[in-house]
Amino acid sequence: MQESYTFLPKRNLLTASFLLAAALLSLLINPGSAAAQTKSFYWERFDVDMTLLENGDMQIVETQVLNFSGEPFTFGYGAILTGSAGNNDNITDISLREGDLIYQESSSNAPGTFEVSRSSNEVRIDWYFEPAVGQHTYTFSYTVEGGIIVGTLDEGSGDQIFWKAIPSDHPGRIQNSTVTIRLPEGVEPQRYIDDGTYLIEGLAAGSANLVETSASENGRIITYTLLEPLVPGQAFEVRVQFPHGILDIPTPDWQQRQQSADVYGLIGLVLSGLLFVGGPLSVLALWYTRGRDPETGLIVPEYLPEPPSNLRPAVVGTLVDEKADMRDIISTLVDLAQRGYINISENKARNHVFTLVNDDKTGLRPYEVQFVQSFFGNKTERKLSELRYKFANKLPKLRNMLYDELLHEGFVDRSPDKVRTRYVVMAAFIGFISVIAFIGLVAALPAEAGYVGVCTGLALFITAIFVGVVGRYMPSKTAKGAEEKAKWDAFRNYLKNIEQYEDMAQAGDLFEKYLPYATAFGLDRSWIRKFASAPHTPIPGWYVPYGYGHYGGYGRPRPTGGSGGATPSLPSLDSAASGMAGGLESMSAGLTRMLNSTATTMRSTPPSSSGGSSGGFSGGFSGGSSGGGGSRGFG
Numbered sequence: 284m285q286e287s288y289t290f291l292p293k294r295n296l297l298t299a300s301f302l303l304a305a306a307l308l309s310l311l312i313n314p315g316s317a318a319a320q321t322k323s324f325y326w327e328r329f330d331v332d333m334t335l336l337e338n339g340d341m342q343i344v345e346t347q348v349l350n351f352s353g354e355p356f357t358f359g360y361g362a363i364l365t366g367s368a369g370n371n372d373n374i375t376d377i378s379l380r381e382g383d384l385i386y387q388e389s390s391s392n393a394p395g396t397f398e399v400s401r402s403s404n405e406v407r408i409d410w411y412f413e414p415a416v417g418q419h420t421y422t423f424s425y426t427v428e429g430g431i432i433v434g435t436l437d438e439g440s441g442d443q444i445f446w447k448a449i450p451s452d453h454p455g456r457i458q459n460s461t462v463t464i465r466l467p468e469g470v471e472p473q474r475y476i477d478d479g480t481y482l483i484e485g486l487a488a489g490s491a492n493l494v495e496t497s498a499s500e501n502g503r504i505i506t507y508t509l510l511e512p513l514v515p516g517q518a519f520e521v522r523v524q525f526p527h528g529i530l531d532i533p534t535p536d537w538q539q540r541q542q543s544a545d546v547y548g549l550i551g552l553v554l555s556g557l558l559f560v561g562g563p564l565s566v567l568a569l570w571y572t573r574g575r576d577p578e579t580g581l582i583v584p585e586y587l588p589e590p591p592s593n594l595r596p597a598v599v600g601t602l603v604d605e606k607a608d609m610r611d612i613i614s615t616l617v618d619l620a621q622r623g624y625i626n627i628s629e630n631k632a633r634n635h636v637f638t639l640v641n642d643d644k645t646g647l648r649p650y651e652v653q654f655v656q657s658f659f660g661n662k663t664e665r666k667l668s669e670l671r672y673k674f675a676n677k678l679p680k681l682r683n684m685l686y687d688e689l690l691h692e693g694f695v696d697r698s699p700d701k702v703r704t705r706y707v708v709m710a711a712f713i714g715f716i717s718v719i720a721f722i723g724l725v726a727a728l729p730a731e732a733g734y735v736g737v738c739t740g741l742a743l744f745i746t747a748i749f750v751g752v753v754g755r756y757m758p759s760k761t762a763k764g765a766e767e768k769a770k771w772d773a774f775r776n777y778l779k780n781i782e783q784y785e786d787m788a789q790a791g792d793l794f795e796k797y798l799p800y801a802t803a804f805g806l807d808r809s810w811i812r813k814f815a816s817a818p819h820t821p822i823p824g825w826y827v828p829y830g831y832g833h834y835g836g837y838g839r840p841r842p843t844g845g846s847g848g849a850t851p852s853l854p855s856l857d858s859a860a861s862g863m864a865g866g867l868e869s870m871s872a873g874l875t876r877m878l879n880s881t882a883t884t885m886r887s888t889p890p891s892s893s894g895g896s897s898g899g900f901s902g903g904f905s906g907g908s909s910g911g912g913g914s915r916g917f918g
Contacts, residue, residue, distance in 0.1 A: 332462075397409065431443065460509040621799055722736075
């Protein structure tokens with residue numbers, strides 16, 4: 284049977300879980316008599332009579348025949364959701380009786396009274412009675428306002444009653460139940476298109492086979508009879524559809540809000556979808572057009588055995604990865620030492636001592652002059668331990684001066700650091716807008732469309748993340764800078780794989796010569812390790828580890844601007860290490876340790892007051908399912 288209609292459910296008021304409060308209380312007072320104090324109940328009958336009024340309200344009468352056993356019950360409660368949560372506008376005219384006893388509304392909690400409390404989306408009833416054991420019949424009456432789903436004049440549409448007479452959360456067995464729907468004079472249910480039968484249906488436990496459905500001759504009275512007992516967890520719901528326009532029923536407020544929410548939701552989801560997809564794609568498009576280096580057409584060999592230009596190592600390191608990081612700063616120290624400006628030694632306390640042996644700053648680049656000034660101050664000798672916590676604040680200026688070198692050489696149009704900062708600020712701004720959009724839309728839109736605010740805020744937040752991540756790669760070079768980088772990449776490949784291109788036994792003079800560049804490229808450890816195993820590699824004339832004797836010519840300043848190549852008087856790594864504990868490996872490890880400890884000390888910052896560690900430097904209306912909610916009980 285094909286159905287061309289859609290039902291939305293309503294809530295029954297007083298059918299849900301019963302709380303056995305008295306039984307639990309008695310167990311706490313006298314746990315030894317648990318078996319004697321057990322309280323239980325079930326429904327012998329649960330009947331619901333629903334009368335539809337011409338204005339669309341529904342008068343409902345529930346007759347519940349309960350059988351209590353064990354200790355007496357003294358109170359009960361029930362709740363129903365209202366508004367959009369309950370698919371109705373309001374519950375009114377609530378009354379309760381037990382036989383001839385009419386309960387009075389009161390907050391006294393006295394037997395024979397009931398109390399109604401309301402919240403924004405719920406109506407709750409608490410009622411009190413004399414201690415009850417055995418069979419008792421309670422009759423509840425109330426009016427549901429705005430409980431009809433109003434359809435349209437379209438074929439197959441109509442106004443609908445969809446009522447969950449017995450929700451699934453009832454805690455006891457329901458032996459028998461009959462639900463009756465009474466339509467106004469002149470109103471009968473619509474018929475199925477295919478076979479002409481009435482559009483009425485009763486479902487229990489999800490199956491129509493458990494409910495017998497019948498209608499009077501004129502179709503105005505529809506009866507739904509439960510064929511099997513209903514156990515906890517099984518619901519009993521009924522529905523009927525009648526032609527739209529026969530009754531002058533205004534569209535309920537909750538339905539109008541839901542329809543508006545559907546419209547807002549559709550628009551919001553489309554916009555959110557565009558943001559989800561368009562935001563990240565726009566960021567990627569921005570990188571593609573502005574963040575990539577230009578194509579130069581320059582053909583560069585796989586490797587270059589010599590530096591392609593006279594750029595200093597720190598500038599090269601900054602050019603290649605567009606970051607002035609710690610290894611570039613350390614490469615400046617090694618470069619100045621290799622060029623005869625600084626000597627480095629290690630004392631008995633394993634503390635490195637740096638000596639300025641040439642203070643002639645002629646020919647030094649501005650960042651090199653600044654480095655010497657920041658490192659030595661007004662001294663000519665500085666212990667590494669003296670720089671702890673005192674050099675980190677000099678790093679930002681040195682970094683900016685290295686970026687200025689790139690601008691001066693014409694390798695970039697804008698400082699890479701400023702470009703990255705700009706996109707960090709942009710990401711933070713979009714993230715702030717995402718929070719404002721989330722709060723604003725959730726507050727402005729109907730509650731049913733609140734998810735639009737969530738989706739929009741989330742889409743903007745994801746875009747902000749994309750801006751923050753992609754912004755790290757937005758700095759780009761000029762054509763000149765791209766060509767220069769390509770050449771230096773080839774030289775880096777040579778240093779990285781030098782054992783493939785050179786006979787290491789004959790390449791010892793390259794060790795000190797290219798050590799500053801290896802340091803700037805982040806290859807210093809592997810560079811030292813490779814030459815440590817190569818025989819006759821001269822040690823740097825500017826470095827003396829502890830335990831190494833003074834050889835002729837060592838420790839004397841070399842001419843400014845010298846080639847930095849090995850001098851005949853300098854011993855090799857293996858011969859120098861022969862007189863040291865640990866041999867050759869100790870010699871190379873000591874040089875590596877010097878570079879690492881110097882970098883760590885130079886970037887160290889004082890610990891915070893909270894005990895943190897030192898800082899670092901690095902680089903149509905439809906749908907719906909059965910409603911419900913709230914809770915019920917006896918005690």
